[in-house]
Structure formats: structure tokens, C-alpha cells
Amino acid sequence: MLELRGVVKRYGDFTAVKGLDLRVERGEIFGFLGPNGAGKTTTIRMVAGVLRPTEGTLLLGGDDLVADPAAAKARLGYIPDRPYLYEKLSGGEFLRFVAGLWGKDGPEAEARGDRLLELFKLTEWKDELIESYSHGMRQKLLISSALIHQPEMILVDEPMVGLDPRAARLLKDLMRAFVEEGGTIFLSTHTLEVAEALCDRIAIISQGEVIAQGTMDELRSQSEAAGGAHLEEIFLKVTGGDAMQHVIAGLREAIQR
Ligand code: ATP
Secondary structure, eight states, X not given: OEEEEEEEEEETTEEEEEEEEEEEOTTOEEEEEOSTTSSHHHHHHHHTTSSOOSEEEXXXXXXXXXXXXXXXXXXXXXXXXXXXXXXXXXXXXXXXXHHHHTTOOSHHHHHHHHHHHHHTTOGGGTTSBGGGOOHHHXXXXXXXXXXXXXXXXXXXXXXXXXXXXXXXXXXXXXXXXXXXXXXXXXXXXXXXXXXXXXXXXXXXXXXXXXXXXXXXXXXXXXXTXXXXXXXXXXXXXXXTHHHHHHHHHHHHHHHOO
16 A cells, blocks of 8 residues: 655755665554654655655555655545644634545535544534644544545554543544555554554664564564563664663762762
């Protein structure tokens, strides 16, 4: 469904993404993890078609994101970590606006918007301005807007931040249902329990390169972690947990009186 071949992104002299090769199959939830500054958001923004790669190819459902962005992007719903919502629109207007951008208007899109708002318990807020929405409500509206044009794949950057436990659970169930219906999810998060529970396969990147990739079992053997090891342990191992111990030792020293 999604393929990255030798994708490089440079910001001036700095190379944030160094030749990424990834394949995400239809019907799977693929976790994309890594420490701060690893290049996750940069990669996600290239897949979303917001950033152009410096080198390499990105294929979405076979369509080239650089050569044929409109076809590729129509397959995609993007839930960014720092979204921009139009404060002076109501939730209902915003969904209508987004549906319109995809060339979907009229009663069918309206009904789909209403169903999504209902799912997220936002129906009674439909005509209220977004400026009056809480953080979690904005997040739910954003998720609704990413689903409005019936995408084949959803790209999610830190989806759980600010959601209450009920909404977080709903989103997890929704992601599972989405892939069961043949959709695909590319998910970036720092919440490793969520990634472990939800993802079929995971790639861990560091300094712009994949350092481990596969199912939980494959990651365990790649990182030489114990049989039942959780993702947190694997993540810390492959991204240099020893360095963290060093920092903690330094901090201890600094706070000792
Ligand atoms: P986080 O988990 O902290 O969100 P990330 O894995 O999403 O991190 P990116 O935001 O992709 O990381 O950043 C990767 C690297 O590229 C970082 O070193 C960052 O400082 C750098 N970077 C990101 N955007 C730009 C930019 N517009 N110009 C210059 N450097 C940038």
C-alpha cells in the first residue's frame, strides 16, 4: 500500500532522513517509532505530500507521491500532531469544507459527517464554533475530517495526545476496525504500550535510519531481548538505553546535596 524507496530529506546541510526503505502492506497497522528528532514527523509529512523528499521515491497504492500527488493523496487521510483548524468555522462547516476539498459534497458527504460526529459524541457541538472546542474535541473533529473522504490509508502522528480514556479507546477500536475493513494505518507515537497493543509491524528509526523492523517477535530477536520483552525494553535497547543510565547518573550527582 505504501512503499518508500531510498527516501532522503535534507534541511540545508543537515540530513534528517537518510535513505529510508519501508513497505507497509494493505490491512496492517504499521508503527513508526523513534526518539525525539529521529525523523518521524519529517517522514510522515513526506508521505502526506506536505514535504518533498530530497531524493528517493514514495509510492501510495502504486501512485507516485511526487509525480502524481493528487491521485496518491486522495487515498490518504492525514491526522497531524500539530493540526490547523479554522477557529471561526463550526465543526459541521469544517467537515463540509474538508469534504469539499476532496470533491465530495451533497447529502452523502453530509450524512457521513453526521455519522462521524455522532461516533465521537460531537453531534450537539456541530453548529458551535471550533474556537469553543476543548483540545480533545478538536482532536476528535480532526480524526473525523481525516475519514470524511473514505481514504484507503490513514497516517496518524501522535493520535492519543489529549484524548480522554473513552475517546482513546474508541480511536483504538476504530483503527482496528479500519484495517479489518481493508484499510491501512501508518502510526507514529511515543506511547509504546499503544504501539505494542495495536501494531502488526513496527519500524524503529534513529537519526534518520531504520534500526529495527518487524513484528514484536522479530524485534525481540533483532534486539536480543528476552522472550516476553515489552516494546519499551526493546526500544530502549536499540536506541541506546545505556546512554540514558549515564544521564540519570549525572542527574543524581547534580541533585545530591
Ligand atoms: P519528535 O519525536 O521530537 O517529534 P521526530 O522524530 O518527529 O521528533 P523530526 O521532527 O522529523 O523528528 O525532526 C528530525 C530532525 O530534523 C530534527 O533534528 C529536527 O531538528 C530537524 N528538522 C525538522 N524540521 C526541520 C526544518 N524545517 N529545518 C531544519 N531542521 C529540521
